[in-house]
Amino acid sequence: MRVNDAITGLILLVVAIAIFAYSTTFPQLTGMQFSAGFWPQTLCVLLALCGGFLIFSGIKERSGGQAWVRLDEWWRQSGTLFTVALVPLAIFFYILFSDFLGFIISSLIILLTMSLRFGLKPVSAIILAVVTTGVMQFVFVDLLLVQLPWGILESVVYGS
Amino acid sequence: MENFVIALGLVFDPYVLMVVGAAAVFGLFVGAIPGLTATMATALLIPVTFFMDPVPAIGAVISCSAMAIFAGDIPATLLRIPGTPSSAAYTDEAFAMTRAGKPETALGIAVICSALGGIVGSLVLAVSAPILAEFALNFTSLEYFWLACLGLTCAALITTGSPVKGVVSLLIGLLIATSGEDIMSGYPRFSFGNPELAAGISLIPAMIGMFAVSELIRNASTMKSYTPPVITHLGSIFSGLGPILWRYKFNMMRGWTTGVLIGALPGAGAGMAAWVSMAFAKKFSKEPEKFGTGHPEGLCEATSSNNAGLGGAWVPALVFGIPGDAITAIVIGVLFMKGMTPGPTIFMHAGDLLYALFIIFFLANIAMVGLGWAAIRVSRHIITLPREVLVPVILLFCIIGSFAINTSLLGVTVMLVLGLLGYFMEENDIPIAPAILGIVLGRMIEENFFNSLAKGRGDPMIFFDRPISAVLGVITISIWVGPPLYRLYRSWRGTPRTA
Numbered sequence: 001m002r003v004n005d006a007i008t009g010l011i012l013l014v015v016a017i018a019i020f021a022y023s024t025t026f027p028q029l030t031g032m033q034f035s036a037g038f039w040p041q042t043l044c045v046l047l048a049l050c051g052g053f054l055i056f057s058g059i060k061e062r063s064g065g066q067a068w069v070r071l072d073e074w075w076r077q078s079g080t081l082f083t084v085a086l087v088p089l090a091i092f093f094y095i096l097f098s099d100f101l102g103f104i105i106s107s108l109i110i111l112l113t114m115s116l117r118f119g120l121k122p123v124s125a126i127i128l129a130v131v132t133t134g135v136m137q138f139v140f141v142d143l144l145l146v147q148l149p150w151g152i153l154e155s156v157v158y159g160s
Numbered sequence: 161m162e163n164f165v166i167a168l169g170l171v172f173d174p175y176v177l178m179v180v181g182a183a184a185v186f187g188l189f190v191g192a193i194p195g196l197t198a199t200m201a202t203a204l205l206i207p208v209t210f211f212m213d214p215v216p217a218i219g220a221v222i223s224c225s226a227m228a229i230f231a232g233d234i235p236a237t238l239l240r241i242p243g244t245p246s247s248a249a250y251t252d253e254a255f256a257m258t259r260a261g262k263p264e265t266a267l268g269i270a271v272i273c274s275a276l277g278g279i280v281g282s283l284v285l286a287v288s289a290p291i292l293a294e295f296a297l298n299f300t301s302l303e304y305f306w307l308a309c310l311g312l313t314c315a316a317l318i319t320t321g322s323p324v325k326g327v328v329s330l331l332i333g334l335l336i337a338t339s340g341e342d343i344m345s346g347y348p349r350f351s352f353g354n355p356e357l358a359a360g361i362s363l364i365p366a367m368i369g370m371f372a373v374s375e376l377i378r379n380a381s382t383m384k385s386y387t388p389p390v391i392t393h394l395g396s397i398f399s400g401l402g403p404i405l406w407r408y409k410f411n412m413m414r415g416w417t418t419g420v421l422i423g424a425l426p427g428a429g430a431g432m433a434a435w436v437s438m439a440f441a442k443k444f445s446k447e448p449e450k451f452g453t454g455h456p457e458g459l460c461e462a463t464s465s466n467n468a469g470l471g472g473a474w475v476p477a478l479v480f481g482i483p484g485d486a487i488t489a490i491v492i493g494v495l496f497m498k499g500m501t502p503g504p505t506i507f508m509h510a511g512d513l514l515y516a517l518f519i520i521f522f523l524a525n526i527a528m529v530g531l532g533w534a535a536i537r538v539s540r541h542i543i544t545l546p547r548e549v550l551v552p553v554i555l556l557f558c559i560i561g562s563f564a565i566n567t568s569l570l571g572v573t574v575m576l577v578l579g580l581l582g583y584f585m586e587e588n589d590i591p592i593a594p595a596i597l598g599i600v601l602g603r604m605i606e607e608n609f610f611n612s613l614a615k616g617r618g619d620p621m622i623f624f625d626r627p628i629s630a631v632l633g634v635i636t637i638s639i640w641v642g643p644p645l646y647r648l649y650r651s652w653r654g655t656p657r658t659a
Contacts, residue, residue: 001587008588012328019335022350029345033618036342036349039606040335047331053324074381084380087373087555091576094559095569103560110559111552118383118548132553136560144211146564 002070006058012051020044086114102151107133167515171523176216180520183220184227184527188535191231192542193550194241198228198430199486200375203367204554206490207561210364214498215516221494222517223524225487226278229430229466230532233270234539237263249434250462256454265404268397269456270463271532272405273412277464278525280416281423281471285478286518292479293504301615302623304480305608306632308601311482313639314425315594323643325590332581333598334605336361343607356570363493365562365571366578366599370592371486372558373579378586379551397536408460411441415464422465423472429485429593430469437465471521478502478514481604486593489600 023037023044062068074080090110098106111129116122140146150157170176183205190201202225209217232244233254240255242248257266299307312334316326339350340360348358405412415437422433441458442451451458473484474491481502483489495502500510507514535542562571582592616622624630 001584003588005588008328008590026342026347026349027345032344033613034344034610036345036347039609040338040349043331043335043338047328047335050324050328050331054328057324072381080381080383083383084377087377087380087551088576088580090552090555091373091559091572091579095572095576098569107556110556114552114555115548118380118551120546120548128549128553132556136556139208140560140564144208144564146211146560147567148560148563 001072001075004058004062004066004068005054006062007068009051009054009056009058012054013048016044016048016051020048083117086117090114098149098151100151102153103148104133104137104153105151107136163511163515166512167519170215170512170516171219171519176219179212179216180219180223180524181527183224184524184531187224187227188231188531189542190224191228191244192234192535192539193545194235194239194543196244196375196550196554197371198225198232198244198246199490200371201225201228202487202490203364203371204557204561206364206367206494207564209494210497210565214495214500214510214513215520217494217498218491218517219520221487221491222520223527226274226467226470226521226524227528227531227535229470230271230274230278230463230528231535233274233463234267234536235543237266237270238539239543244431246430246434246466248431249438249466250459252452253438253455253458256452257456257459258454260454262454264395264397265400265456266454266459267394267536268399268401269404269459271397271529271536272401273415273460273463274467274532275525275528276412277416277419277467278470278528279522280464281420281468282518282521282525283471284420284468285471285474285521289475289478289514290507292475293507296479296504299480299504299628300626301608301611302626302629303632305605305612305623306629306636307480307482308605308608310632310636310639311476311480312594312597312601312605313636315597317639321589321591325588326594329585329590329592330594330598332585333595333600334602335598336366336578336595337599337602338606343603344610354570356566356568360603361574361599362565362571363599364565365575367490367493367596368558368562369575369578370582370596372554373575374582374586374592376551376555376558377579377583379547383547383551394536394539397533404456405460408457411457411461412464414440414444415461416468418461419465419468420472423469424475424484429473429487430466433469433472434462434466437462467525474521478506479504481601483597483600486596489593489596492600 020041023040026035026037028035074084090113093110094106101109108129111132112125115125115128120128137148141148186205187198187201190196190204191198202221205220205224209220212220229244229246232242232247236242236247236251237254237258240251242251247254254266254270257263312330316330317323337360340358341348351358418437418440419430419433422436423430438458438461441461442448445451445457447455447457469485470487473488476482476484477488477492481492483492492502495506500506500513558575559572562575563569565571585592585595612622613620616625624633
């Protein structure tokens with residue numbers, strides 16, 4: 001998705017103003033010359049200047065006939081749009097449910113859903129999900145000693 | 161000498177050699193897959209190296225990045241699809257050799273020139289870094305402030321496309337780095353009451369998000385239109401190679417020089433070194449008309465250059481703590497995680513570890529010939545791996561990798577947010593590398609700024625108090641204000657005067 005520079009500039013300007021305003025609430029300790037917000041505020045001023053420049057250049061481009069927003073072909077194909085959205089959705093799913101479901105079940109659901117959606121045959125998708133989850137569990141939990149969440153399987157593994 | 165002997169012991173440990181070898185195979189694998197970059201390979205490796213000792217951890221990064229940059233040449237030659245951006249400069253030339261029936265020669269040039277370039281880059285690193293470090297021992301916060309400013313300025317302005325967008329990317333990175341405790345007062349900035357956010361945004365999930373997740377979104381968007389390529393059987397890659405390399409020896413030497421110098425420039429990296437070398441090869445060639453027809457001259461120079469650039473990029477990273485490219489930005493993150501603060505004192509405190517890294521640099525590049533040959537032999541299987549398998553597996557690896565750093569879902573959330581941001585930025589020609597350099601150097605630049613001001617009791621002229629800092633300051637400010645003033649002057653001269 002390509003947007004006209006003026007839109008990017010406007011977003012940057014709004015973000016810079018918001019961060020600047022929020023960082024004015026940071027305290028200034030007695031005896032200190034600068035508050036904790038001084039550095040982010042300086043960066044925000046520079047970001048706002050860049051935003052202003054992009055708004056200016058975007059409007060100039062726009063007068064040359066450029067559209068505000070240009071979408072790739074796949075944005076108009078609902079199937080592909082869902083396929084692409086599956087990448088961030090899978091991460092979001094893990095953030096929401098991994099504590100409850102645990103790593104193993106979350107991983108199986110993510111791998112199965114994605115590989116089936118991408119066009120893998122069901123048997124291959126199941127093999128991929130099981131093998132990948134097993135390898136990840138072995139590498140991170142057994143070799144690297146990372147505490148991946150067990151979730152609802154905790155009572156099965158350790159007893160209730 | 162004592163350090164060197166200790167270093168030999170550290171490197172020639174079966175565990176270290178196994179880790180370095182496995183990372184090399186991983187680098188070859190990721191680099192050979194079109195669409196997956198050397199930076200992505202390195203970022204994906206970090207969660208695993210996080211749990212290792214410094215030598216195997218950083219050794220793994222060295223061998224992985226060197227192999228990935230070379231492996232990018234394989235699909236570039238066989239399919240006209242550069243495996244990594246560093247191979248893009250000579251993809252057309254290499255593919256023209258394949259069309260002319262000489263894919264083996266092109267791949268042979270790639271593997272040998274990459275290995276030789278890498279060895280020269282390692283040599284420059286091993287010789288120049290300690291000398292520069294001795295010089296840099298006299299630096300104070302003033303010089304470091306200007307050096308970081310200069311590095312970030314180069315990173316923002318060198319990037320292809322609009323310099324303003326490079327600066328935007330850099331400012332985004334610097335703003336991300338402001339989260340967490342304020343250096344002077346200890347106040348938790350942008351933590352919104354969350355104790356995890358008060359510790360600041362972790363570098364590794366940020367990098368995995370910006371480099372890997374954004375790439376996966378792009379891969380998913382082309383999933384339907386992607387058809388696995390067909391690759392023909394390859395003969396011996398070394399036959400008839402000697403005379404070609406001998407003929408273009410001066411090209412290779414120029415490629416080494418260009419690669420090391422451009423690699424050391426913050427923000428430029430191996431990709432830009434290859435582009436500049438390709439342009440040099442064509443400009444100074446006696447047969448420029450042969451370029452584009454499968455002529456090996458440019459290939460010899462550019463493949464030498466991009467791998468030499470890798471060693472060059474490590475020089476400012478180790479000596480000043482200022483990364484030369486996105487890969488060394490990741491390395492600086494790893495060094496900090498391992499308690500090794502980059503800078504001149506690292507040569508005094510961890511001399512044996514540094515020598516170990518130099519040895520691994522040489523070993524990796526020597527091993528590249530054998531491993532590269534093997535990778536080319538099995539390349540048809542790697543390149544044709546189905547996307548529907550790769551994307552979900554890599555995504556899961558990203559999730560677990562981001563989680564593992566702090567065993568926290570905050571890392572996964574940071575990865576998601578910055579992955580989407582990275583995708584939007586790249587779609588709109590805002591480069592990602594300056595943002596990563598901004599995240600890495602943000603706190604260093606802020607700390608040096610306030611420490612210097614404190615030394616000068618608030619007087620900003622302190623930044624020009626010492627000769628080296630004054631010179632660095634003048635150079636940096638000239639780069640900031642010079643081009644806009646020149647543009648204003650030109651537009652003023654170009655405007656017809658009405659009286």
